Amino acid sequence: MYVFSDRINRLKPNVIRESLKLMGDPSNISLAGGNPSKESFEYDTIQEIASELLAGKPGVLLQYGITEGWDPLREAYIKHILEPKGMKAGLDNILITTGGSQGLFAALSVFLNEGDTVLIEAPTYLGTLMMLNYLGINCVSVEMDEDGMITDDLEEKIKQHNPKALYTIPTFQNPTGYTLSLERRKKVAELAGQYGFIVIEDDPYCDLRYKGEPLPTIKSFDESGNVVMLNSMSKIIAPGIRVGVAFAEAEIISKLTVAKQCIDLHTPTLSQAICAEYLNRGLLPGHLERTTPMYRAQLDTMLDAFAKYFPAGIEHSKPEGGLFVWVKLPGDMDINEIFKKAVEAHVLFVQGAPFFYDESLAGSTLRLNFSASPPDQIDLGMQRLGKVITEAFEKKGS
Amino acid sequence: MYVFSDRINRLKPNVIRESLKLMGDPSNISLAGGNPSKESFEYDTIQEIASELLAGKPGVLLQYGITEGWDPLREAYIKHILEPKGMKAGLDNILITTGGSQGLFAALSVFLNEGDTVLIEAPTYLGTLMMLNYLGINCVSVEMDEDGMITDDLEEKIKQHNPKALYTIPTFQNPTGYTLSLERRKKVAELAGQYGFIVIEDDPYCDLRYKGEPLPTIKSFDESGNVVMLNSMSKIIAPGIRVGVAFAEAEIISKLTVAKQCIDLHTPTLSQAICAEYLNRGLLPGHLERTTPMYRAQLDTMLDAFAKYFPAGIEHSKPEGGLFVWVKLPGDMDINEIFKKAVEAHVLFVQGAPFFYDESLAGSTLRLNFSASPPDQIDLGMQRLGKVITEAFEKKGS
Numbered sequence: 024m025y026v027f028s029d030r031i032n033r034l035k036p037n038v039i040r041e042s043l044k045l046m047g048d049p050s051n052i053s054l055a056g057g058n059p060s061k062e063s064f065e066y067d068t069i070q071e072i073a074s075e076l077l078a079g080k081p082g083v084l085l086q087y088g089i090t091e092g093w094d095p096l097r098e099a100y101i102k103h104i105l106e107p108k109g110m111k112a113g114l115d116n117i118l119i120t121t122g123g124s125q126g127l128f129a130a131l132s133v134f135l136n137e138g139d140t141v142l143i144e145a146p147t148y149l150g151t152l153m154m155l156n157y158l159g160i161n162c163v164s165v166e167m168d169e170d171g172m173i174t175d176d177l178e179e180k181i182k183q184h185n186p187k188a189l190y191t192i193p194t195f196q197n198p199t200g201y202t203l204s205l206e207r208r209k210k211v212a213e214l215a216g217q218y219g220f221i222v223i224e225d226d227p228y229c230d231l232r233y234k235g236e237p238l239p240t241i242k243s244f245d246e247s248g249n250v251v252m253l254n255s256m257s258k259i260i261a262p263g264i265r266v267g268v269a270f271a272e273a274e275i276i277s278k279l280t281v282a283k284q285c286i287d288l289h290t291p292t293l294s295q296a297i298c299a300e301y302l303n304r305g306l307l308p309g310h311l312e313r314t315t316p317m318y319r320a321q322l323d324t325m326l327d328a329f330a331k332y333f334p335a336g337i338e339h340s341k342p343e344g345g346l347f348v349w350v351k352l353p354g355d356m357d358i359n360e361i362f363k364k365a366v367e368a369h370v371l372f373v374q375g376a377p378f379f380y381d382e383s384l385a386g387s388t389l390r391l392n393f394s395a396s397p398p399d400q401i402d403l404g405m406q407r408l409g410k411v412i413t414e415a416f417e418k419k420g421s
Numbered sequence: 422m423y424v425f426s427d428r429i430n431r432l433k434p435n436v437i438r439e440s441l442k443l444m445g446d447p448s449n450i451s452l453a454g455g456n457p458s459k460e461s462f463e464y465d466t467i468q469e470i471a472s473e474l475l476a477g478k479p480g481v482l483l484q485y486g487i488t489e490g491w492d493p494l495r496e497a498y499i500k501h502i503l504e505p506k507g508m509k510a511g512l513d514n515i516l517i518t519t520g521g522s523q524g525l526f527a528a529l530s531v532f533l534n535e536g537d538t539v540l541i542e543a544p545t546y547l548g549t550l551m552m553l554n555y556l557g558i559n560c561v562s563v564e565m566d567e568d569g570m571i572t573d574d575l576e577e578k579i580k581q582h583n584p585k586a587l588y589t590i591p592t593f594q595n596p597t598g599y600t601l602s603l604e605r606r607k608k609v610a611e612l613a614g615q616y617g618f619i620v621i622e623d624d625p626y627c628d629l630r631y632k633g634e635p636l637p638t639i640k641s642f643d644e645s646g647n648v649v650m651l652n653s654m655s656k657i658i659a660p661g662i663r664v665g666v667a668f669a670e671a672e673i674i675s676k677l678t679v680a681k682q683c684i685d686l687h688t689p690t691l692s693q694a695i696c697a698e699y700l701n702r703g704l705l706p707g708h709l710e711r712t713t714p715m716y717r718a719q720l721d722t723m724l725d726a727f728a729k730y731f732p733a734g735i736e737h738s739k740p741e742g743g744l745f746v747w748v749k750l751p752g753d754m755d756i757n758e759i760f761k762k763a764v765e766a767h768v769l770f771v772q773g774a775p776f777f778y779d780e781s782l783a784g785s786t787l788r789l790n791f792s793a794s795p796p797d798q799i800d801l802g803m804q805r806l807g808k809v810i811t812e813a814f815e816k817k818g819s
Binding site: 024025026027028029030031034057058059061064066069070073074077078080082083084085086087088120121122124125128132133134135136150153154157187221248257261262263264265272274275278281282284285286287288289290291292293294 | 422423424425426427428429432455456457459462464467468471472475476478480481482483484485486518519520522523526530531532533534548551552555585619646655659660661662663670672673676679680682683684685686687688689690691692
């Protein structure tokens with residue numbers, strides 16, 4: 024009946040949102056979502072902070088604020104997140120966004136015209152694919168291995184397609200859990216300067232490291248000023264408060280700010296003030312110390328379950344952090360059939376296809392989440408899934 | 422150095438944001454902004470609500486939420502805002518947005534392609550002009566008088582331009598303070614059905630009525646399903662929490678929801694829960710009872726000041742609510758010169774031109790805000806401004 028815009032007509036329904044309905048059923052074990060554990064939230068602290076902030080009756084918390092963001096949060100982000108990682112920034116390099124994904128939408132909007140080409144990882148975050156589709160962007164997929172994007176393939180694609188931008192999730196990537204190696208990080212920054220394209224470095228999981236040593240961001244090697252780094256408080260404080268950060272050259276930040284003015288004027292001030300206070304009280308290191316062993320146990324339970332419950336030879340990623348493990352089944356296994364059987368067995372996952380711009384590259388892949396369930400639930404879920412996959416595997420062999 | 426997208430290159434700097442810097446100087450009296458009074462905020466109540474909500478340790482407040490919005494808020498909005506106004510809606514007619522302006526951005530994005538034509542009031546909200554520009558929309562201005570948009574001119578323009586949509590602020594319009602009459606409201610709804618275009622009814626000021634009788638919304642007369650009504654909690658609870666609402670047919674809401682998924686996933690849950698609780702405790706009527714006499718005194722002080730301090734024959738609007746009064750000076754008066762002199766005299770206002778798509782229609786107009794200052798400050802500001810305008814008026818005559 025209604026005539027909608029081309030941009031909205033291009034979009035397909037989000038497959039994860041569909042399975043959200045199944046996730047609501049408590050008899051199902053969900054390895055499908057991407058939520059941080061609710062056990063990770065610092066309820067008492069957040070309540071105390073919110074209450075104290077509002078008790079001061081500061082009109083500024085309830086009044087309109089500036090689009091750039093609440094100054095104390097921008098300062099706290101620089102001091103408590105960037106500087107400990109050896110990065111330097113001024114206030115005019117920082118924009119607060121309503122969640123990390125808004126920074127992404129703004130960055131894509133500010134640089135890309137309809138029909139422009141963007142390089143992406145194959146697979147990649149499906150929210151990004153949705154935005155790229157919405158904006159009418161031509162996507163070219165770069166191949167990945169356990170060390171993230173393969174930079175030889177990247178350079179090849181740059182030469183072939185002269186992209187306007189590259190989108191990458193370098194650390195504990197969604198959906199694969201892969202992490203871009205140090206050498207490749209340097210190479211990406213170098214290529215951005217050499218070929219003159221924008222790198223959108225989406226790094227919401229970088230602080231969720233349960234093993235191994237932290238790696239510097241691509242932005243750390245940015246000599247051309249072409250890297251826009253996006254960060255989020257969703258996985259390290261709480262997603263419901265919707266606070267993200269964009270870090271880039273001042274000229275880029277000023278354009279992102281204008282885009283954000285169109286999108287929502289500014290991020291809720293109370294959310295921003297809670298984050299600022301949380302960071303300024305020095306609570307983040309303690310929070311990570313508390314949550315890291317919890318998430319490590321959940322990750323290890325999932326990784327151990329492959330040997331216990333899955334047929335030999337099933338490939339999967341072995342991330343050192345983040346939220347996700349990526350599974351590759353033999354290509355002749357029917358993932359849709361396995362999904363159906365898994366739902367019947369009360370275990371949920373997300374199929375690989377929606378994470379690919381070119382779905383024909385998906386093969387028989389799936390994404391598993393280990394952050395949202397305790398170890399016993401993960402073990403039980405993996406047992407159920409392992410049974411479904413073993414049966415399909417045996418049927419195929421027979 | 423950077424190559425930005427066409428949409429961002431089309432935008433001009435926002436003139437109000439520029440004068441925000443001058444507003445920071447306490448020696449200046451600002452009649453320039455559009456903020457609700459900080460005296461209007463219910464600090465204690467909001468603190469109490471936030472604290473109680475968080476004390477219950479509800480994981481849902483801090484976890485990812487659904488894009489459509491927090492169910493209790495959607496229900497509370499229907500019960501406490503729509504139903505008392507005689508409007509009926511189901512949950513699937515309601516989308517919660519991050520501030521009212523995000524609903525606007527989403528609605529424009531969902532219906533309009535680059536190059537489409539939209540009818541707007543002349544003058545209109547400059548944030549909307551910015552968004553229309555960002556989206557590359559062709560705007561056609563409809564004439565206004567004290568009773569809002571002139572519907573004869575509207576129908577003429579519809580026939581001439583076959584618009585995809587009409588954007589209107591029917592009640593206490595920004596910047597004029599004009600209110601669309603009952604007959605014209607019916608006519609707009611009728612024309613939308615007859616000619617098949619979308620009406621975006623932006624109504625953030627409707628509850629700020631200090632005199633006269635409330636009018637039904639255009640949406641109340643919507644038989645075609647073509648009216649999208651946008652509302653905001655910014656002026657009746659607080660803008661800093663950034664909560665708005667879109668109310669439309671379910672098919673439209675589902676598209677707006679997909680657009681919002683691209684823009685920011687969801688509005689912060691704590692902000693939504695505070696609003697829901699505020700409405701469910703039945704606090705809105707008492708709040709309006711308390712703030713109405715305060716705003717009425719501010720409005721009357723401003724209206725009285727024209728007779729006291731301004732030359733005879735200066736035209737201005739006489740709104741019964743809202744935040745703004747619109748002033749038309751004789752066309753041969755130099756508004757830029759008056760703005761400069763006013764800044765020297767430590768009183769700030771916004772020039773009319775940026776509120777017009779076609780700035781040549783602006784003449785010598787200006788917008789005054791009466792919501793953000795107490796009566797004594799308004800009187801003093803108007804005295805200063807009256808002196809500047811009287812001097813310019815006399816100089817012109819001499």
